[in-house]
Amino acid sequence: MYRWVLIIWALLCFPFVNAEAQNISNEGTDFWAVFPTHDPSRNNNGTVNLANVRIYITTKTSSEVTVTCGSFNSGPVNIPGNTAVWVDVPRADSYIIVGDANSIIANKGIHVQVTPGRDKVAVFEHIYAGARSAASLILPREALGREYYSMNYIQDVSNGEVNRNFLVLVAADANTTLIVHKKDGSSFKVDFANAGDVYEYAPPNQEDLTGMYVEVDKTSPDNCNKRFAAYSGSTSLKIACNGSRDPLFQQLYPTGSWGKSYGVVPFINRRHIIRILAQEDNTTVQFEGNVIPLNKGDFYTSGELTNSALVTADKRISVAQYSLTQACSSAGGTEIFGDPEMVLLNPIEFNVKSTTLFSSDKERITERYINVLIKTSATSTFKIDGTPVNTMWTPVPSNPEYSFTQIQINAASSYLTANEGFNAIAYGFGDHESYAYSAGTNLAATTYFLVTNKITQRDAQNACVGQESDFKIILPYLVAKITWKLDDGPEEPGSLDHVIIPAADGTLTYEYKFGRSETFTELRSHRITIKIELPNDGTGCLSGEAEFSYTFDVYPLPTVDFQFPNENCADTEIQFTDAGLSNIPGKPLNKWLWDFGDGTFSTEQNPKHIFSASGPFVVKLSVGLDEGCMSDVLPKTITIGPKITTGFAAGLVGCINKPHTFEDKSIVEAGATIVKWHWDFGDNTPIPTDQTLSVVQHTYTSLGKFKVTLVTESATGCVSLLYSKEITITALPIPKFILPKICSSDNIAEFKNLSVDGDGTTASLASYLWDFGDVGSVGNASNAVDGTHKYNQPGLYTVKLTVTNANGCSDFITSDFTVNGPDVEAKFDVVNKDNLCSNKKVEIINTSTVHSVGTVIKLRIYFDAVNKPGEFIEDDDPVLNESYEHTYPAMITADPKPFTIKMVAYSGESCSNTYPQVILLNPSPIISFNNIPAVCINVGKIQLTQASETLGIAGDSKYTGLGITEDGWFDPSVAGVGRHDITYTFTAHNGGCEESLTKPIVVDPIPIVTLPSDLYILEGGEKQIDVSVSSSGNTYEWSPSEGISRNNVLSPTFFATSDRVYTLTVTTATGCSTSERVFVHVIKSIEPTNAFSPNGDGVNDVWVIKYIETYVAATVDIFNRYGEKVFFSQGYSIPFDGNYQGIQLPVGTYYYIINPKNGKKTITGSLTLIR
Structure with a gap:
């Protein structure tokens, strides 16, 4: 009986449908890697940095491997669980030099083998040196295929580099023949003699090899069982911009492991490019709203992208993601750490639920990240090393069913897990450095082995201790004979009965069973060997024998246990905590099925549950894991306390600002009493602190619908479910x-x-x-x-x-x-009653009253009751001492005129009183004021005559304004330049009625003339005078007109022959003028005499130099015949008198030099002194 319960539970918890080909992971026991040609980096001094290769190995439990290549043998290497261990492979044994390209190189493959009987491992490769870095996930032997397409990128040229795309092929089996199909339609064969032989196809013409494909020769012996590994990339290139370059390197996935859906997550803070490759004609790709048709071997390359996206197709495709050259790789197109890299993405359908990865920091890698894509509903289950991530999950815009996150990591090894499958890539950036690779994958396989648990009817790659197991193999073809051998037991013939299993792509696979069961009692590994004979079934594989050997483990049953609180209440969330163990190191539990005994179930690890009723319940838990076994069912009894059913009564409609009453109607089962009521009135007001009231009132201060809730609490601390009612608070009416x-x-x-x-x-x-x-x-x-x-x-x-x-x-x-009382009295006062003028408003003041009770409610005022009895103004809300104004029509005679003003006051419709009063209105002056013409500021005082009174009223008049003098004249020089208002006021003698009008007058400026007061001209010469004027549009006149070039220009040229005073008159466009004078001096030529007689007779006692007084700066030097200077003068205010230093000079001839100092030539000559 219990056995069948266990089966039912297992089917609920671990459903499995054998509808498609089984997936295999990147974990295995046999791997082949290569070290392809690359362009080395160089230091600034030209030193070449040769690359090295490092192999990283990880495992979920623990294992042991050996790495070999050429003459290199690492010996056994221990691999602890969830740790990345590396092995450096010597460059001399592994590196493919460019001279060996395009030829078979024996024993050049890097071989990683797990020691027989030890657990599977995952392998990664990192190539690094200087400013060069590239990495790849390495696939196990069972994930290798028989056909691959190359994925590369546009190859550019750099001086001194190899500059080639490459496709590297590694034989996993001896005697393997491959056909390489070039993109031009031609092909050639590659015959590998031994496993580990390598062929690097690297044409020297910078060809982009994307789309060329390689397959096992279907005509070769045993071709159906041949497998090989393929790697593609570039020796180095740049992507999107110049500046730096890096190699590309990735292991290719066989075509059977391509998919139809891919999630693209951007490199953090960076741009990327994707390339989509088809393996069949008429493939339709959907990407970012675009429909892209592709044929076999065709590819599509995107532009530079920054967003996440989904790529889908109706047939299988391969998708690569590229990082850009550092100079332009940031999301904004500027420089950020990184360089070109290529990573092959895994299809969403080939996701993983757990993987161990490494993150290298070799060669200046300073930033390391993991991109993860998972269903949005499963983001909370994703963990690294057992801890949920604290990064933000972002829905993919084109399909929010999926979300992604970008996680920065520091550890060299990380263990990633989730309850649902995810896709991930690991990548790193440094200064002109980058690497990227798939963090783990499941790959399609058409040949695989499964163990069927007969208790749970679940297929897995392992057996469970103490539980009966069956065995089966799935093949892509029918067989003519099959035998089975378990461990060292005998070879047993198997049945040819089979089950046909259609794959997702429409192809068929065939399931064969061992035919007998086995129950294992020890936790250890077992090996099963299956031999088959192949008929020629038209698949291209020849008939013959094939042998398959698989290792599987016997896993322990998980230990199930759980906890919950001791005291529990109905309708209250209760935390259940899993305390089970998988009993398999490195493989935690990831399946849980809870039965809470009330008809509800959960598959969460640590669920929270609410029991809606009281009493005892039997809670059951069974645990398991994807690659392990399932536990027995563990029952535990939980007691739930008395149930409280909360309710309250209240009107559904209430009024704003009015108290609203709420009355508790809750009930509780026997054994408990309600002691607290937790009210929340839904309007963000403070919740009452007194929680012991079952009846409350609350006043709402705003309109709307409010959710009122009540939670009740018993003496044992159990609380009820929340009970709520919606109360509508409506507005009060507004009385008016x-x-x-x-x-x-x-x-x-x-x-x-x-x-x-x-x-x-x-x-x-x-x-x-x-x-x-x-x-x-x-x-x-x-x-x-x-x-x-x-x-x-x-x-x-x-x-x-x-x-x-x-x-x-x-x-x-x-x-x-x-x-109001009926005794109303109408009355008003007239303001300035004795001096009322027809051109002014007449103002009256209301003094009406009701003598008993109340006020005047209405006034009716007739300002010309006699002549216009039907015209009045009415005030329905009069106020005592309120004023009312009225303007009467202008009078056309000089005589005063009477008017009757009548006021009617009301205290009700039936209560009124009338009060009349006569006023005398004096005539007001009527003024005529003509325009005042503009004047010049220097015109002098003028009398204004433009205004007058026209009605003939006797009175006084005056002008006022800026520039008006005491005698009533206008002085422009006082007013100043500009526009000025002049007001004419007339005041009548009778009643003092006054009228005024204002007109403008414009005062125009005179020009400001600037010229020198003196002008000097050499006799016979001419000179232009420099004059400036403050205004434009002027006229000019010089007088007299003799001795000048023109007398009507501002700056004429003077050529006068004698001294003279000239006058310039400047007149503006408005007619304002001014005059200035200049004294023109004509400088005569110096005329010295040739003799003088300083003998005191008053005649020729000094040397006369005619006209020298006009040369104020001239110098005069006189020398004797010996060249001695006997006289010097600056100017000639004291003439030469024949003495030198107070002593008379002797009679004789002397010589002079006169320098005019005005540009004229120096004058020299002789002078005779006679006594």
Whole structure:
């Protein structure tokens, strides 16, 4: 009985459908890697940095491997669980030099083998040196295929580099023949003699090899069982911009492991490019809203991208993602650490639930990241080393069903897990450095081995201890014979009965069973060997024998246990905590099925559950893991305390600013009592601190719908489910009415109702109640819409109106109301009554009153009651001492005119009084004021005559304004340049009525003339005078006109022959003029005499030099015949008198030098001194 319960539980928890080919992971026991040709980096001094290769190995438990290549043998290498261990392979043994390209190189493959009986491992390769870096995931032997397409990129040329795309082929089996199909349609064969032989196809013409493909020769012996590995890339290239370059290197996935859906996650803070490659004609690709048709071997290359996206196709495709050259790789197109790299993405359908990866920091790698794509619903289950990530998950815009995150890591080894499958890549960046590779994958396989657990009917790659197991193999073809051998047991013939399993691509696979079961009692590895004979079934594989050998483990059953709190309440969330163990190192539990005993289930690890009823419940848990076994079912009993059913009564509609009552109606099962009530009124007001009230009132201060909730609590601390009601708080009506204006003699007072509901309408108003404040009178209350009442006595009354709407909300308003007495008296005063002018407003002041009670409610004023009895103004809300103004028409005669003003005052419609008063209105002057012509500022005072009074009224007049003198004249020089207002005022002798008008006058400036006061001209010469004027548009006149070039220009040329004073008159466009003078001096030529007689007779006692006085700076030097200077003078104010230093010079001939110092030539000659 228990056995069948276990089976049912296992089917619920671990469903498995054998509908498609089984996937295999990147974990295995046999791997082949290569070290292809690359362009080395160089230091600034030209030193070449040769690359090295490092192989990283990880495992989930623990294992042991040996790495070989050429003459290199690492010996056994221990691999601890969840740790990345590396092995450096010597360059001399592994590197493919460019000279060996395009030829078979024996024993050049890097071989990684797990020691027999040890656990599977995952392998990664990192090539690094200087500013060069590239990495790849390495696939195990069972994931290798028989056909590959090359994925590369546009090859550029750099001086001194190899500059080639490459496709490297590695034989995994001896005697393997491959056919390489070139893109031009030609092909050639590659015959490998031994496993580990390598062929690097690297044409020297910078050809982009993307789209060429390689396959096992279908005509070769045993071709169906031949496998090989393929790698592609570039020796180095740049992507998107110049500046630096890096090699590309990735292991290719066989075509059977391509998919139809890929998630593209951008490199963090960087741009990327993708390339999509098809393996069949008529393939349709969907990408970012674009439909892309591709044929076999065709590819599509995107532009530079920054967003995540999904790539889908109707047939299988391969997708590569490229990082850019550092100079342009940032998301904004600028420089950021990195360089070209290529990573082959895994299809979404070949995701993994766990993987161990490495992240290298070799060769200046400073930033290391993991990109993860997973279903949005499973993001919370993703963990690294057992800890949930704290990065943000972002939905993919084109399909929010999936989300991605970008995680920065520091550890060399990381263990990634999730409850659902995910796709991930690991990558790193440094200064002109990069690498990227798949973090793990499942790959399609058409030949694989499975163990069927007969208890759970679940297929896996392992057996469970103590549980009966069956064995089966899935093949891509029918067989003629099959035998089975378990460990060292005998070879047993197997049945040829089979089950046909259609694959996703429409091809068929065939399932064969061992035919007997086995129950294992020890936890250890076992080996099963399956031999088959192949018929020629038209698949291209020849008939013959094949042998398959698989290692599987016997796993322990998980240990199941869980915890929950001791005290528990109904309707309260209870935390259940898994305490189970997988009992397999490095493989945690990832399957849970909880049965809470109330008809509900959960598959979470640590669920929270609410029991809706009290009493005992039996909770059951079974645990397991994808690649392990499932546990027994563990039952535990949980007791749930008495249930509280909460409820309360309250009106569903309430009124704003009015108390609303809530009454508790909760019930509790026997054994408990309610002691606390937790109310929340839904309006963000503080929750009551007194939680012991079962009846409460609450006042809402805003309109709307409010969710009122109540949670009750028992004495044992159990709380109920939240009970809620929606309360609608409506607006109060807005009462309003108009007070009538009446006196006690009026018939009735009518109160106009202007009330509205909160929405501004009257449709929902339900009732009205009037209280007219006339206590004891008949009809003091009324329910009418508009109120009416007869007041018999004057006095002050308080009127109240209460309005209620359809929701039952009501509000009221009161207003004081006065019934006026009948004894009203009309009266007013006239302001300035004795001096009223026809051109001024007449102002009256209201002094009307009601002598008993009340006020005047209306005034009617007739300002010309005799001549215009039908014209009046009316004030329905007069105020005592309020003023009223009126302007009478202008008078056309010089005589005063009387008018009658009449006022009627009302205290009610039936109560009024009339008061007339006669006023005398004096005529006002009528003024005519003609325009004043513009004047010049230097014209002098002028008399203004442009204004006059025209009605003939006797009075006084005057002009005022800037520039008006005491005698009434206008002085432009006082007013200044510009526009000025001149006001003419006329005041009548009779009554002092006054009128004034204002006109402008413009004062124009005179020009400002700047010229020298003196001008010097050499005799016989000419000179132009430099003159400037402050205005333009002027006319000019020089006088006299003799001795100048022109007398009507600003700056003429002078050539006068004698000294003379000239006058310049400048006149502006407005006619304003001014004059300035210049003294023109004509400088004569110096005329020295040739003799003088300083003998004291008063005649020729000094040496005369004619006209030298006009040369104020001239110098005079006189020398004797010996060349001695006997006289010097600056200017010639003291002439030469024949003495030198107070002593008479002897008679004789002397010599002079006169320098005019004005540009004229020096004058020299002889002088005779005679006594």
